[in-house]
Each structure stands twice: as structure tokens, then as C-alpha cells.
Amino acid sequence: MYWSKYFIPTSKEIPIGTEAVSHQLSLRAGLVHMLTSGVYSYLPLGLRVLKRIEDIIREEMNAAGATELLLPSLHPLELWKQTGRDQTLKEVMIQFKDNRGRDMCLGPTHEEVITDLVKGFIQSYRQLPVTLYQIQTKFRDEMRTRFGIVRACEFIMKDAYSFDRDEEGLKKNYARMYQAYQNIFKRMALDVIIIEADSGAMGGKISHEFMVTAPIGEDAVVVCPSCGFSGGVSGAQDEGGSCPSCKNEKLKKQVAIELGHIFQLGTKYSLAQQAQYLDENGKLNPMIMGCYGIGVSRVIAAIIEKHNDAKGIIWPKEVAPFDVEIVPLGGDDSGAMNALAQRYYQELQAQGLEVLVDDREESVGRKLNDADLIGIPLRIVIGKRNFAEHKVEIKKRNASESLLVDIDGVMAKIAEIK
Amino acid sequence: MYWSKYFIPTSKEIPIGTEAVSHQLSLRAGLVHMLTSGVYSYLPLGLRVLKRIEDIIREEMNAAGATELLLPSLHPLELWKQTGRDQTLKEVMIQFKDNRGRDMCLGPTHEEVITDLVKGFIQSYRQLPVTLYQIQTKFRDEMRTRFGIVRACEFIMKDAYSFDRDEEGLKKNYARMYQAYQNIFKRMALDVIIIEADSGAMGGKISHEFMVTAPIGEDAVVVCPSCGFSGGVSGAQDEGGSCPSCKNEKLKKQVAIELGHIFQLGTKYSLAQQAQYLDENGKLNPMIMGCYGIGVSRVIAAIIEKHNDAKGIIWPKEVAPFDVEIVPLGGDDSGAMNALAQRYYQELQAQGLEVLVDDREESVGRKLNDADLIGIPLRIVIGKRNFAEHKVEIKKRNASESLLVDIDGVMAKIAEIK
Numbered sequence: 139m140y141w142s143k144y145f146i147p148t149s150k151e152i153p154i155g156t157e158a159v160s161h162q163l164s165l166r167a168g169l170v171h172m173l174t175s176g177v178y179s180y181l182p183l184g185l186r187v188l189k190r191i192e193d194i195i196r197e198e199m200n201a202a203g204a205t206e207l208l209l210p211s212l213h214p215l216e217l218w219k220q221t222g223r224d225q226t227l228k229e230v231m232i233q234f235k236d237n238r239g240r241d242m243c244l245g246p247t248h249e250e251v252i253t254d255l256v257k258g259f260i261q262s263y264r265q266l267p268v269t270l271y272q273i274q275t276k277f278r279d280e281m282r283t284r285f286g287i288v289r290a291c292e293f294i295m296k297d298a299y300s301f302d303r304d305e306e307g308l309k310k311n312y313a314r315m316y317q318a319y320q321n322i323f324k325r326m327a328l329d330v331i332i333i334e335a336d337s338g339a340m341g342g343k344i345s346h347e348f349m350v351t352a353p354i355g356e357d358a359v360v361v362c363p364s365c366g367f368s369g370g371v372s373g374a375q376d377e378g379g380s381c382p383s384c385k386n387e388k389l390k391k392q393v394a395i396e397l398g399h400i401f402q403l404g405t406k407y408s409l410a411q412q413a414q415y416l417d418e419n420g421k422l423n424p425m426i427m428g429c430y431g432i433g434v435s436r437v438i439a440a441i442i443e444k445h446n447d448a449k450g451i452i453w454p455k456e457v458a459p460f461d462v463e464i465v466p467l468g469g470d471d472s473g474a475m476n477a478l479a480q481r482y483y484q485e486l487q488a489q490g491l492e493v494l495v496d497d498r499e500e501s502v503g504r505k506l507n508d509a510d511l512i513g514i515p516l517r518i519v520i521g522k523r524n525f526a527e528h529k530v531e532i533k534k535r536n537a538s539e540s541l542l543v544d545i546d547g548v549m550a551k552i553a554e555i556k
Numbered sequence: 557m558y559w560s561k562y563f564i565p566t567s568k569e570i571p572i573g574t575e576a577v578s579h580q581l582s583l584r585a586g587l588v589h590m591l592t593s594g595v596y597s598y599l600p601l602g603l604r605v606l607k608r609i610e611d612i613i614r615e616e617m618n619a620a621g622a623t624e625l626l627l628p629s630l631h632p633l634e635l636w637k638q639t640g641r642d643q644t645l646k647e648v649m650i651q652f653k654d655n656r657g658r659d660m661c662l663g664p665t666h667e668e669v670i671t672d673l674v675k676g677f678i679q680s681y682r683q684l685p686v687t688l689y690q691i692q693t694k695f696r697d698e699m700r701t702r703f704g705i706v707r708a709c710e711f712i713m714k715d716a717y718s719f720d721r722d723e724e725g726l727k728k729n730y731a732r733m734y735q736a737y738q739n740i741f742k743r744m745a746l747d748v749i750i751i752e753a754d755s756g757a758m759g760g761k762i763s764h765e766f767m768v769t770a771p772i773g774e775d776a777v778v779v780c781p782s783c784g785f786s787g788g789v790s791g792a793q794d795e796g797g798s799c800p801s802c803k804n805e806k807l808k809k810q811v812a813i814e815l816g817h818i819f820q821l822g823t824k825y826s827l828a829q830q831a832q833y834l835d836e837n838g839k840l841n842p843m844i845m846g847c848y849g850i851g852v853s854r855v856i857a858a859i860i861e862k863h864n865d866a867k868g869i870i871w872p873k874e875v876a877p878f879d880v881e882i883v884p885l886g887g888d889d890s891g892a893m894n895a896l897a898q899r900y901y902q903e904l905q906a907q908g909l910e911v912l913v914d915d916r917e918e919s920v921g922r923k924l925n926d927a928d929l930i931g932i933p934l935r936i937v938i939g940k941r942n943f944a945e946h947k948v949e950i951k952k953r954n955a956s957e958s959l960l961v962d963i964d965g966v967m968a969k970i971a972e973i974k
Contacts, residue, residue, distance in 0.1 A: 145623050145686060147677040171673055173628055174658070179673060180626040188626070205563050208598040208606070210591055211629075211693065212710045234652045236709070237697045240592070244662075255589055255597060259565040268563060275629065275693065279655045291654070292630045 139460070141496045145182050147171075148508045158354045160442035161286035163451050167512045169438070176283030176291035183512065184438070186459035186492075188294070191437055192273050194325050194456060195296050202318040204269040204298050209251050211275060215241035217250045221410040230278040244277035249407050249429060252299045256425070257413035260301065266415060266425065267307050269315075271298035273434060285354045287435045288395065298430040303415065305404075308426045312344075312402055315430045319348055319398050322432070326441060327454030331359055331368040331394060348398035348432075352443040355395035362387050397437055403427040451513030452536050460494040462486055462552070463514035467502045467521045475520050478530075478545065482518055485549055491556075510535070516556060518548060557878070559914045563600050565589075566926045576772045578860035579704035581869050585930045587856070594701030594709035601930065602856070604877035604910075606712070609855055610691050612743050612874060613714050620736040622687040622716050627669050629693060633659035635668045639828040648696040662695035667825050667847060670717045674843070675831035678719065684833060684843065685725050687733075689716035691852060703772045705853045706813065716848040721833065723822075726844045730762075730820055733848045737766055737816050740850070744859060745872030749777055749786040749812060766816035766850075770861040773813035780805050815855055821845040869931030870954050878912040880904055880970070881932035885920050885939045893938045896948075896963065900936060903967055909974075928953070934974060936966060 147168040156162045164170050169184030180188055196206065215233060218224035224231070224243070232244040245251065252270060260266065273296045283289050300311040316332075323330045328350050335347040347370070349359055358371040362381035367389075371377070377391035407413065408424035417423055445452045453459070464482050468475030479495050486493045494514060496505050502521075509517055519531040524542065532551055533540035543551050565586040574580045582588050587602030598606055614624065633651060636642035642649070642661070650662040663669065670688060678684065691714045701707050718729040734750075741748045746768050753765040765788070767777055776789040780799035787807075789795070795809035825831065826842035835841055863870045871877070882900050886893030897913050904911045912932060914923050920939075927935055937949040942960065950969055951958035961969045 143621065143623075145625070145677075145688060171676070173669060173672070174630075174632045177628045177630045177632075179628055179669075182623050182625050185624060185626050203561065205561075205600050206603060207563070207600050208603050210595045210597055210710050212592075212595045212695065214592045229655070232652060232654070234650060236650070237647070237699050251591060251597075254591070258589070259563075270563060277630065281655050292628050 139492075139494050141494060142498050144494075146512065147181070148511055150507070156286070158285040158288070158439070158443070159446055160288070160352075160354060160439040163442050163446060163511070164286055164439065167451055170287060172286070176280060176289075178287050178290060178292075178435075183459045187438055187453070187457055188434065190457045190459070191326065191434055192294075192296075195273065195322055195432060195434070198318045198322045198325075199271050199296070199298060202269075202314045204271045204300075204315075204318075206272060207270055208272050208274060209245070209248050209255070211245050211277065213243050213245050213251055215243050217254055217411075218243065221250055221407060223250065230280060232277050232279050246276055246278045247295075247431075248272070248274075248297055249299065249403070249427075250411065253407045253411045253413050253427070256299075256301055257408075257411060260413075260425070261416060263303050263415055263417050267300060267302045267311060269298060269300040269311060271296060271430070284356075285439065288354050288439045289356075290435065293436070294434040296432040296434055300428040300430070301408075301413075302426045302428075303417065303423070304426055308402055308404075308428050312400065312428050315400050315428070316346065319400065319430070319432070323348060323350075323397065325456050326437065327456070328397070328437075328440060328444060330397070331361065333359060333368060333370040335370055335399070343402055343404065345399060345401040347396050348400075349394040349396055350440045350444065351392045351394045352440055353393055354439060354443055355393040357394050357396055358391050359394045360389040360391050363390055395436065395440055395443075396433070397440055398430075398432045400430040401428060403429055446513075449507070450511035453513045453515055455515050458515050459492075459512070460514045461491040461556070462493045462516045462518065463509055463512075464493060464495045464518045465505050465509055465520065466495070466497070467505065467519065468525070469499070472522070472525075475522070475525050478520055478525070482548060486552065489549075489553070516552065518552075557910075557912050559912060560916050562912075564926075564930065565599070566929055568925070574704070576703040576706070576857070576861070577864055578706070578770075578772060578857040581860050581864060581929070582704055582857065585869055588705060590704070594698060594707075596705050596708060596710075596853075601877045605856055605859075605871070605875055606852065608875045608877070609744065609852055610712075610714075613691065613740055613850060613852070616736045616740045616743075617689050617714070617716060620687075620732045622689045622718075622733075622736075624690060625688055626690050626692060627663070627666050627673070629663050629695065631661050631663050631669055633661050635672055635829075636661065639668055639825060641668065648698060650695050650697050664694055664696045665713075665849075666690070666692075666715055667717065667821070667845075668829065671825045671829045671831045671845070674717075674719055675826075675829060678831075678843070679834060681721050681833055681835050685718060685720045685729060687716060687718040687729055689714060689848070702774075703857065706772050706857045707774075708853065711854070712852040714850040714852055718846040718848070719826075719831075720844045720846075721835065721841070722844055726820055726822075726846050730818065730846050733818055733846070734764065737818065737848075737850070741766060741768075741815065743874050744855065745874070746815070746855075746858060746862060748815070749779065751777060751786060751788045753788055753817070761822065762820040764818050765814050766818075767812040767814055768858045768862065769810045769812045770858055771811055772857060772861055773811040775812050775814055776809055777812045778807040778809050781808055813854065813858055813861075814851070815858055816848075816850045818848045819846060821847055864931075867925070868929035871931045871933055873933050876931070876933050877910075878932045879909040879974070880911045880934045880936065881927055881930075882911065882913045882936045883923050883927055883938065884913070884915070885923065885937065886943070887917070890940070890943075893940070893943050896938055896943070900966060904970070907967075907971070934970065936970075 171179045302308045330348045365384040381387045405424040414422045466479040589597045720726045748766045783802040799805045823842040832840045884897040
């Protein structure tokens, strides 16, 4: 991709009214744009990151045996009355009457809709278990939106739902999702703290939160500085308490953000909505459910919080919007340097890499600062002096030093270090 | 993918209250499911088709120089007041007041939002032209939803917007999109009739509709039966009139559905929203806009309308949910036939094909009927009698005859005919 033909509106200024580093950098690097408080557009670079995150989630969910579908945002309120959540979630739920006089709402989550769908198609124990998921836009009328895409009124979630014959099946599915979540966050270069948590409005007994420590968090966790033991502050552990697995250490309180939450729902929804199946003996039983969420939009913010420096974002390899950025610094008068950039572009693309060429007529300083800001993992800088000596510079965004490489040795070097 | 582990709820029954073939088949083949009138879920098979259609659109839009982003569905109504379309589109627009007392609406289209975004980032003629697009969910409060996903309250659209310095630039971009649309529909095996049309609520002067003749249509076109000349009935041409390019022929009226619509908007939005740029002489000018829509959801219905027979759907190759379906008919007692199915599955996947294995414990009749119903282009049937003679059957969904092939000759045959 050539920068001049793309749309990456970068900015040096720290946007007014932003506190969090991730909020500032996601605006400055041209990832997102605020339409109105709590509502964001994904600009091309941000959309690329979003899609890479979605692809990781998809791969791990499919590998764990879940099947993707896509549920609607418009729901009949009637369905929510079956579980009483038209009332318990009323504060955040956008409700309206449509032209036909139907009471409708925008889905803040999808337990009711998926339970209704599954009960229409599944009658027998032979058809169970089944785990369905979607990556889809949710709407919540938040009074206090925060930190840009961290807490917004419109945001993207991955939500999965499992349906089993019995508790044993649920526990198996739950364990599989637990493992899938660990894989997902590891691939995104996020060290998660997993905490047994309160099930809140979702219902059910057992649930686990997948948290990342970051100042954009709204929860507190206690972590043992030496053995890594962790817990929720609202739970059994408290700051200053002792750590069970290494008695001498005192627990430290840290702010953390919830990125994922999985729940053993049990029969809350299947009883209320009569989602039943016939067992081997012809007896009707309620399906045993689990649900599994990841806040896809806020994952972007969390990654930026954990991977940045004073100059900008440092994208982990698997979620970077491009793999390599080529920065020719010859200006207009150097056709040879631009031609070299184009040659590298084609050679790297032939290797299956996603490549951005900063072909803009901008100053050397602006180009290098923007490269640091948008944080592509690998950079090839074609500078005048080096070029005269038949050399170019290769720099990893997360390294302080760069490598000086012969012009014709670039592909070999990239293959070696990428 | 193994059918038993997937979620394809097929049905023999014609659903109550459905008239259109595409509506019936999309429900019976387990592509979509109605949550409430005008609101549909995409089941796994339908989502696969949707994604293949989206990928074709993406490829052609990117090749035409457009850049993808993602705009929100929640809009401040204030923005729509700038163009007066809070009133002109009021009937279909879902409006509500949020918890903070803001007047909000759900986007039925995105001219206002994209114009607002672009004007914030583009100041100079140097930054033009730019064409941005998204594939995103739209909301319209339709009183008369029709034919399932054809006219729904929530649906997926590709909408693109071009911004140019002058009319000449717009005309170039418009021609590029016109060509991209021809490519897109051709790849989807849809013969489109292109008609110069009324711009309606969008504004601007010149616009073209991309129509496909089908009984689910809501428009009428006249077509010359011999030379292919066509026109809109509301326009200059009428049934019974003569065809300009072959004088002897009389024009025939046909019902058609609009799948795409492109508009030369001009300055309607840029004037109302003050989206201006500085030209070479430092003078402010309104940007010259175009917009380009495709109804992604309804494209699925149109493809089914054009590609089906009495037994079910006949997916064109480029949009099929799977490339090959393997149907072992040995039942439980034939481990060898199931093992062969598994071998083909792996070999075909290694060739990069998407493969579905019908491993269900269902009758021969049910499996073959379902295969016809869901319409995968290529089918390998492993039947008992043929298997005993070291043979399997290969059948194209759109052919009446099948081929009998030696068990070990299947891969070569598939490579030849696929």
C-alpha cells in the first residue's frame, strides 16, 4: 500500500480531553475517529488491526469447535421480557417503538436471541452439544463513556454460546473456551490475569474474567509480585493480605481492564425461554448453557497500553496493520531511491507480507516520526547517505539499534529477523 | 467441515407465508433465520456466502483504488439536520433520545457521517481525490418488509464515497466504480441491466442502477429481446415502444431488483456540511462527491433467484459456501467408506478447497436431497455399490449427468473439472 493513496491522518498534537495513552495514540496514529462521545469510526489502519484481531479470535474459536454465525442487532423487546432482562438491563438498553408499533431494542448482548434460535432447531440430545459464536456490533447506552474505544456506546464483541446436555458437557466446553482464551490473548501479546469472578447480570455460578493490568482499567486485582498469584479485590483477596503460594509476600493492588469474561450460565436462559431437548429416555430437559465474551474493540486499546513508548505504538507482530514499512527519504529528486522502495515493496509482497510505503512528499523528520507513531514492527529506511554507499537501514520498532545492510541483502535479512 | 459438527438446519417444508423462491430456499437450506419480521440471523452457511460476496466486493473496490474503513451506526441527529435529511428520511430512520438526552439515530446510509469525517481531515487539493468505502449494517424502519432478506429493517450494504476537486475527477471516479460494479456482478454470475436512473433522496444529477430481472424485484425495466437494449420504465422507454438499436423489435417489460446504485452527488452534501478544500490558488471550494452502494444482503437473494432448480440452490462457483461436498452413503457399518471420505477431505483441503463432509447418520435419500438443496457446486458421492467396484461418483450440481471415477482417480478428475 502507498501511503499517498491511503488514508492515515496522523497528528502530532495530543487530542484535547484525552488522558489514556491508548486513547491519545489511537487518535494520533489515525486508527479511529470520534463521531460523537462514545461513538467511533475505524479508519483504515484501525480497521486493519481490528481484522487481524478478529482473525486470531476466529482461528482459535474454530479450532475449539465453535461455529460462526451472525445475529441481528434489532431485537423484539418481547424476547427480553421472557428473562426479565428488559428491566435489569434497562439502563443501558436502547429501546424504541418502530413504525408498526412494535417494541424493539438494540442488542447489548445476545443470550436471549441465541437461545430462541437454538430452541427452534434443536430438539434431541443427538444434536447436542453445540457452540455458536459471532463477532458483531453491540449497543449500550453508557452514561459514562471512557478512554475512547474502551467504554463506548457502540462496540464490537465476540460472543459465544454453548449448549450442552448436562453439567459435565458444560464443564468440558468451558475448559475448552478457557484454553482458547489463553491462546487468543497470548497471540495478541497480552499477559492476562485470570480471576474467578462475579457473574453479575448474566446469571449462573462460575465465571472467569480475563484481565490485563493497565491504567485504563476499571477493576482492581491483587497480584503477588513474586509468584504471580492473582485475585479480584472484591473477592477473597485484599491488598496487603498474604499470598497463599508464597507466604512471605504481600499482595499488591493493581488497576486492570476486563477483556474477556466466560460464564457457566447453567439453566437461567433455557428455563426462562423453554429451550429444552429430549434425552435418551424421551424426557424433556433444559439445555445447559455457557457464554463467552471478548471485547474486541477494547482489546485494541489494551494492546496499545501495553506496547508503546514515548514515540508511539509498538505493534506486536500478529496484530500489526502492516508487517513492514518502507521509508524512502530521497524526496522528489531521487527516482532511484523511490524505484528501490518499489522493488522492495514487490519483493516483500511476493513473500506474503503486508507492506506500507511512505511515498509522501513530507520531510525526513515527519516521515520518521510518523513511522514511530504508527508502529509497524519492521522498517526499511532508504536514506540519501546510506544509499550513496549502496546500503539501507533496517530497524525493528521495538529495538533501539538499526542494522545497516547492503541494498541487495535486504530480503535475506528480513527473512532472517522477521 | 463435518456436517455433524456444524450447524446447517435444513428443512423439506416450504415455510409458511413465503412466496419468493429465494426466500423459501434461503430458509430451507439453513442460510438465514427470521428473528422477527424484517430481521434475520445469518446461520453458518449463509454467513459463508455473505463473506464470499463481501470478499469479491472488497477485491474489486480495492483494485479500483478505494480504501476501506468502518463507520458507526449510531449518529447524532444534529448531523442529519445539516442536510435536512432528518426530515426527508424521517419515515425510515430509527430515532431516539439517549441517556444523556442526545437526539440520536441509526444510520440508514452514511453520506452525512463520511462528509463530516472527511472534512475534518482533508484541507488541501493535494489530499484529493479520495474514495472510502465500508461494508456495514444499515437500519431502516420499513413498514413493508418483503421477501426475507430482500427488503429488511436491518441489512448489510457496501457503501463507497468519492471526494474530488472537480467534475472531471468525479467523472473519472464514477467511471472506475461503474467498471468495478460490472466486474463484481459478473463474478457473482449475475447479468445486470444498467439503467440511468432517478437520484431520489440522495441528490445529484446522474445516477445508474444495477438491476437483475427477478420476480422479487420492485422495479420494472424494459428490455429488447434481441439486442439487449434496456431502460427504466419510469424513464424514457415504455413497453411496446421501439428499441433504438434494432428498430423492428418491441420492448418487453420485466420485473427487476436493484442491487447497486451509483450517484454523481456533486456538491449537495459538501455545501450543506461545508466540506471544502483549498485549491492551488488558495481559494476554498466545495468537494465534489459521488456515492456508490451495493445491497450485499439482497445480492444473496438475487443469486438464489437466478441459480436454482426444483431441488434447491445451484451456487455459482465464486460465492458457494463450500467448493466440494463429500457424501459417504455407507452408514454406520462402513468404516472403509467413511475413511475414504476423510481421505478425500484432507486431499481436497490440501488443494486449498473448502470442503463439507456429510457425515450424518441420515438416510441416503435425505443426504442426497439435502445436497441438492444446499447446492454445493461439486459433489463426490461414495455409494455402496460403486465402492464395491472401486469407484465413486462425481457430480456437478448444475449438470444432469454424473461421472463414475476410479477411487484413486478422484483428485485428478476434480482438478480437471473444478
